[in-house]
Amino acid sequence: MNIKQAKEQIxxxxxxxxxxDDFGNYILPVERQRPIFLMGPPGIGKTAxxxxxxxxxGVGLVSYSMTHxxxxxxxxxxxxxxxxxxxxxxxVSEYTMSEIVASVxxxxxxxxxxxxxxxxxxxxxxxxxxAPTMLQFLQYKIFGRHRVPEGWIVVTAGNPPEYNSxxxxxxxxxxxxxxxxxxxxDYDVWKEYxxxxxxxxxxxTYLDVRKDDFYxxxxxxxxxxxxxxxxxxxxxxxxxxxxxxxxxxxxxLVAQYLQNPKIAKNFAIYYGLFRKYQSDYQVDQILTxxxxxxxxxxxxxxxxxxxxxxxxxxxxxxxxxxxxVTLTEQVQTDLLGILRxxxxxxxxxxxxxxxxxxxxxxxxxxxxxxxxxxxxxSADGEYVCRSAMAALEDxxxxxxxxxxxxNTSAFKLLKxxxxxxxxxxxKLADCAGKQLSDAFAFxxxxxxxxxxxxxxxxxxxxxxYGARFISRYGCKEYFAHNKELLFYExxxxxxxxxxxxxxxGENEI
Numbered sequence: 001m002n003i004k005q006a007k008e009q010i011x012x013x014x015x016x017x018x019x020x021d022d023f024g025n026y027i028l029p030v031e032r033q034r035p036i037f038l039m040g041p042p043g044i045g046k047t048a049x050x051x052x053x054x055x056x057x058g059v060g061l062v063s064y065s066m067t068h069x070x071x072x073x074x075x076x077x078x079x080x081x082x083x084x085x086x087x088x089x090x091x092v093s094e095y096t097m098s099e100i101v102a103s104v105x106x107x108x109x110x111x112x113x114x115x116x117x118x119x120x121x122x123x124x125x126x127x128x129x130x131a132p133t134m135l136q137f138l139q140y141k142i143f144g145r146h147r148v149p150e151g152w153i154v155v156t157a158g159n160p161p162e163y164n165s166x167x168x169x170x171x172x173x174x175x176x177x178x179x180x181x182x183x184x185x186d187y188d189v190w191k192e193y194x195x196x197x198x199x200x201x202x203x204x205t206y207l208d209v210r211k212d213d214f215y216x217x218x219x220x221x222x223x224x225x226x227x228x229x230x231x232x233x234x235x236x237x238x239x240x241x242x243x244x245x246x247x248x249x250x251x252x253l254v255a256q257y258l259q260n261p262k263i264a265k266n267f268a269i270y271y272g273l274f275r276k277y278q279s280d281y282q283v284d285q286i287l288t289x290x291x292x293x294x295x296x297x298x299x300x301x302x303x304x305x306x307x308x309x310x311x312x313x314x315x316x317x318x319x320x321x322x323x324x325v326t327l328t329e330q331v332q333t334d335l336l337g338i339l340r341x342x343x344x345x346x347x348x349x350x351x352x353x354x355x356x357x358x359x360x361x362x363x364x365x366x367x368x369x370x371x372x373x374x375x376x377x378s379a380d381g382e383y384v385c386r387s388a389m390a391a392l393e394d395x396x397x398x399x400x401x402x403x404x405x406x407n408t409s410a411f412k413l414l415k416x417x418x419x420x421x422x423x424x425x426x427k428l429a430d431c432a433g434k435q436l437s438d439a440f441a442f443x444x445x446x447x448x449x450x451x452x453x454x455x456x457x458x459x460x461x462x463x464x465y466g467a468r469f470i471s472r473y474g475c476k477e478y479f480a481h482n483k484e485l486l487f488y489e490x491x492x493x494x495x496x497x498x499x500x501x502x503x504x505g506e507n508e509i
Contacts, residue, residue, distance in 0.1 A: 003040075003049060003185075003189055004186075006038060006049065010181070011057065014153050018059075018115060026151075030141065034178055035154035036153070036154070037179065038158075039157070039159075039181065040159070041159060041185065042159050042228060043230035043231060044184075044190075044215065046121070047063065047119070048193075054117055054374070054376060059113065059374075060107050060113035060116025061119060062104050062107050063121065064103075064118075064119070066121065066123050066125065067125050100143060101148060104148060105149065113374045115152065116374070117152070117155050122159070123138075135170075138154075138156070138177060139174065187214040191207075191462065194236075195459075195463040195465070195466075196464040197233065198236075198240075198320075199232070200236040201309075205311070206267055207232070208312075210266070213263045214229065216263065225259060225261070227263050231258055231259070234257055235258065249275075251264060254271070274312075283314060284317070286442050287318070296442075299442075299446045308455070311452060314442075318435060322432055322468070324432075325473075331387045332422060334388050335392075335418060338388065339414060341360065342360060345359075346410065346411055351407070358396065360392055361389050361393060364386075368386065371385075398413060398417060399413060429473055433474075436469075436478070437476075440453075440475075440478070443456055444477075453481050
């Protein structure tokens with residue numbers, strides 16, 4: 001299966017394992033909660049999906065690579081304890097708590113998170129001395145004499161033998177106690193993740209044409225040559241940073257991430273062309289409906305790979321705008337709930353508005369601290385929290401400057417600040433919607449009813465931020481080119497999940 005299907009299987013298993021009866025006990029006893037074993041080649045996103053799952057389910061995540069552990073760190077260190085048996089005192093060997101199990105308890109103590117995932121990577125590559133202990137752990141969830149706390153699910157991962165000579169084959173008894181999930185690389189599935197992460201458009205447009213270069217492992221006389229999903233993702237991050245600092249992206253840099261000389265060279269050449277297209281096509285002019293006739297003529301007569309690069313540039317620029325709208329809307333939704341709480345606080349005698357706001361700011365700060373430590377907060381989630389904090393701090397400054405005479409006046413000031421932010425959000429969304437329409441208008445004029453429009457619709461459909469924006473605000477050009485509207489029907493549920501930001505009726509602060 002692909003990594004997206006694997007993620008769904010793991011989420012479903014964890015949801016089932018966490019199900020409790022009417023008395024608060026887990027319906028499936030801990031000893032029958034099979035550890036999940038994620039088997040797949042390196043660099044396809046096994047670790048990344050665990051962080052996503054923890055964030056989406058709101059549970060903790062403790063992650064270890066087992067290749068770095070010895071028997072002592074996993075099992076614990078021995079010490080001598082005095083015990084009495086039958087009236088006679090004996091010296092008995094005991095073991096300190098496993099570093100791995102202790103880290104779970106540390107997570108629980110520091111964050112207050114009671115349920116989570118213990119993720120052990122490279123589980124089938126442990127040292128010879130640790131192997132028997134790991135087999136015991138997989139069967140009983142015990143390191144030495146210490147069990148993984150109740151409420152923590154064990155997920156493991158490993159590479160097939162053909163990718164790692166250190167792999168140890170499990171026996172049937174061990175396999176029969178695991179929930180095994182086999183994963184294979186899949187570019188189309190990875191692309192959905194890539195859009196949300198903001199992978200560089202040069203990477204995506206290159207791989208759209210050369211999908212075979214997405215994941216490749218070869219054994220040659222000069223050693224292993226490989227390209228992985230992780231390599232493309234990390235290269236993308238570095239390209240954006242190099243561009244930000246005006247540094248050259250060349251074959252020497254690319255080869256540090258794509259460890260296949262032929263693919264590295266091909267991508268480096270393509271990247272040079274892509275940068276030329278980026279310079280020649282004035283994307284900002286296209287997205288404001290002011291593309292010159294020269295640009296239109298060039299696009300109309302361009303070869304397909306150049307057209308694909310242009311679409312990649314347009315989609316990258318659009319995605320940044322749609323992402324900003326989506327996250328700003330989420331900030332407003334969170335602020336709506338926060339200000340409702342503040343309003344309730346201000347009805348209590350002796351409560352100061354500035355103090356009430358500071359209490360909410362402190363709560364957001366704590367949420368970020370716990371979320372980052374427990375992996376329960378995504379990058380977008382952290383951005384939303386920090387933006388909400390900035391908005392509340394700005395409101396605090398306004399309160400101090402205006403010094404309203406009472407809490408009623410103070411809240412009116414807060415409501416006005418919120419209303420102003422809502423108006424700014426509407427303006428931002430209108431601007432993004434116009435850019436989306438202008439992108440379609442350009443493609444319609446230049447490419448007619450060619451496959452380029454189909455590509456544009458398809459890419460917006462699989463783009464997380466494109467899907468969210470169109471579901472919330474619509475786009476008549478999108479629907480005109482997607483007449484079956486199957487995507488729209490699937491996404492209707494999203495609208496119901498997003499609380500209206502209008503400050504009247506049932507949604508009034």
